[in-house]
Amino acid sequence: MSAAALKRVVVVGNGIAGLTAAHTLRDAGFDGELTVVGDEVHPAYSRPALSKALLLDGDDLSSHTLPPASHGASELLGVRATGLDLDRRLVTLDDGTALPYEGIVLATGSRARRLSELPDEITLRGLDDALALRRRLARRPSVLVVGGGPLGMELASGCLAAGCRVTLVSQGEPLTAQLGPHLARVLTTAARERGLTVVETGPARVEGRAGDARVALDDGTVLRAEVLLSAVGDVPNTDWLTGTGLVVNGAVPVDERGLAAPGVVAVGDLAALPTPHGVRRIPLWSSAVDQARTAARALLHGTDAPPLTFQPYFWTEQFGRTLKAVGRLPAAGEPVYADGEPGGGPALMAWRQEDGSTTAVALDHRIPVPRLRSMTREPA
Ligand SMILES: Cc1cc2nc3c(=O)[nH]c(=O)nc-3n(C[C@H](O)[C@H](O)[C@H](O)COP(=O)(O)OP(=O)(O)OC[C@H]3O[C@@H](n4cnc5c(N)ncnc54)[C@H](O)[C@@H]3O)c2cc1C
Structure with a gap:
């Protein structure tokens, strides 16, 4: 189908990748029927703010808000896509309806990886998670954070700032794998100076039962706290794409323009893209924005659209x-x-x-x- 034949585009996922794709489609001249489907009830918001300003900023609950969407799409919020039929070009939704499309943007992001199914293990991925954590921190509980990456460290920082006693369990020196030893040292020094207890271990496990969860370290030590937070990576939301053949190794591989199949682009944390270091996900905010801008144009103009030129950008605020x-x-x-x-x-x-x-x-x-x-x- 040629780009000119695109009358209906569906964007599935209302995070920054879906939002940017929808805006770019309009900027690039698409004036057909645009529908955005998102399973969160909230308008799109800044996810990075959840583990930074939102945990710190007292009563100000605005740090995560984004300017209102201006794409003029029909927004189906609180609605989940449950399946995709590539041959019939139909997305099925959990309200029992199905949406036809000529072009589709897959932008369902990822969810927090968990170490157990215990309800005591809290993760932070969405706005509701962050608001619930804020409420719990107000009582200044003792906190155990499992995961020494940027998110685990930001959460530990926010919990310390809320007046909690915080222990962070990290596989090796925190942040070293992500940032390298020099920067890791700068930030972990700041963390220790502010009172963070860091426990280095091999792989940790979350064990026990609901209401009595504990963290078991590789040397047999068992740690407990009133709040147990894990930040151990993310898993792409691909369940609804089962049977499409689009998912490889848990993500949706795309070409240098974000194309996954004819009429289908995938963007953001869900997508694995070609990089100088192999096909991989780059689950970062600016990567999601750049991918979405490129892929939306490719959906309209195919190989006439410019490929992605991506330069990684990352930021963190902690301690x-x-x-x-x-x-x-x-x-x-x-x-x-x-x-x-x-x-x-x-x-x-x-x-x-x-x-x-x-x-x-x-x-x-x-x-x-x-x-x-x-x-x-x-x-x-
Ligand atoms: C707490 C936190 C802090 C972060 N901090 C930083 C940072 O400092 N710097 C940085 O670069 N990156 C950071 N990131 C990563 C960054 O936020 C992500 O890379 C970015 O949000 C990815 O955007 P996305 O639109 O691909 O996915 P998401 O933001 O996950 O959006 C996907 C949306 O699709 C919805 N969805 C899922 N399945 C379905 C379905 N079947 N049907 C309909 N909707 C569905 C999801 O609920 C979600 O609303 C952080 C992430 C988190 C969780």
């Missing part, structure tokens, strides 16, 4: 420190400091990576992101 990074992470070895100095306050630094690329990082520094990006094009 009073803010880090922004452009380029590949983890960053191995020691950086060159362009501003500031090791162990000090605000700093700008860069790494020349093994693959020849440069990673530029701002710590507590007000440098605008485009300027940080330009550092990756200058010799480190």
Whole structure:
């Protein structure tokens, strides 16, 4: 089917990838019938804010809000897609209806991976999870966080700021696998100075029964707390695509324009895209935005649309420190400091990576992101 024949487009998933795809379709001239299906009842919001400002900002519950959608689509919120028939070009919904389409955007993101089915194990993926956690933190419970990645550390930071006693269980030194040893050291030092107890272990297990869950470490130690939070990765939401042949190794592989099949694009945390380091998911906010912008145009214009040119951008806020990074992470070895100095306050630094690329990082520094990006094009 040619792009000109697209009269009906359905976007499944109302996160940042679905929202951006819908806006881009309109910006690129699509004036046909546009429907957005999202299983959360809330309008699209900023997911990264949930583990940052939303946990910290007292009574201000606005940090996660995004400007209202301007795509003029029919929005079916609180409705879940349950199946996809590629031959008949139909999406089935949990309200018993089915939506026909000529083009479809798969943008159902991912959910938190769990270590158990116990209700005591709390994860944070959505707005409702974050609001429920805020309510529990108000009573200042003791907290055990399992997972030493950026999300686990942000949650630990938020819980400490709420006045809780917090222990973080990490497989190896926190953040090292994601950021590299230098940046990990900066942030874990800040964490320890603020009172975080870090327990390094091999793989930890969540055991016990409902109402009495515990975390078992590889050396036999058992830890308990009033609140048990896990942050151990995410799992793409592909259940509704069962039987379509679109899912490989738990994600939807796409080409460099986001195309998964004729008339079908996949974007955001759900999609595995070609990168210089293989086909993989890049479950980050700016990646979802860039993928969605590219794929929406490809849905309309096929191979005449430009392919994705993606430069990773990541940020985190924790333990009073803010880090922004452009380029590949983890960053191995020691950086060159362009501003500031090791162990000090605000700093700008860069790494020349093994693959020849440069990673530029701002710590507590007000440098605008485009300027940080330009550092990756200058010799480190
Ligand atoms: C707490 C938290 C903090 C984060 N912090 C950062 C950060 O600091 N920096 C960063 O770069 N990234 C961060 N991320 C990751 C970033 O938020 C994601 O990469 C981004 O939100 C992915 O967008 P998405 O639209 O692909 O998926 P999602 O945001 O997951 O949106 C998908 C939507 O589809 C819905 N859906 C699922 N299944 C169905 C269905 N069958 N039918 C209809 N709707 C469905 C989901 O409920 C959801 O609303 C964070 C993530 C979390 C959870």
